[in-house]
Amino acid sequence: MPDEFAADAASAQATLLTRPDQVRALVAAGKPVLWAGVDAPDRPTAPEPGIPAAGDMTGSPRVGVWIDRNDFLHQELTADGRYDETRGGRPHAYEGRYWIDGDRIDYLDDLGFWAFGEFQGEEPHHAGYAMRLG
Incomplete structure (x- = not known):
């Protein structure tokens, strides 16, 4: 992305999430995901085989x-x-599978990266956000 949108890691991440039109290239697990601001050909869209289903x-x-x-x-x-x-x-910014174990929620994005959150009472907390059921 242009330097003015990526002065540091935090501003680069903010640009990735809020101004994807400014992202020139994105690589995940060594493979191009975005190239020239659009989905790369043969973009990975599913996690690696062998990861169990989340359940009903x-x-x-x-x-x-x-x-x-x-x-x-x-x-x-x-x-x-x-x-x-x-x-x-930005719709579909992240998509993938999730698992809930007690109050913990784990995410596996379709690009292969993991994240987690926690339910505190009836509110899920994830990536610095506290949410309510909409």
Whole structure:
């Protein structure tokens, strides 16, 4: 991305999430994901084989669309164990599978990276965001 949008790691990450049109290239696990601002040919779209299915979440009170207090992050948790995040109005910014074990939620993005969060009472907390059911 241009230098003015990436003075440091934090501003580069913010640009990636809020101004994807400024991202020239993105590489994950050694493979191009974005090239010249568009999906790279043969972009990886699924995690590596051998990772177990998340299980059926039908009827779980944690299934639904969760929205942070500033309406920046929308995270949909579906009954089939998938999640889809919109960040800063950018739909499908992150998509993948999730698992809930007690109050911990683990995410495996379709590009292969892991993240986690925690339910504190009825609020999920993830990546510095506290969310409510929308």
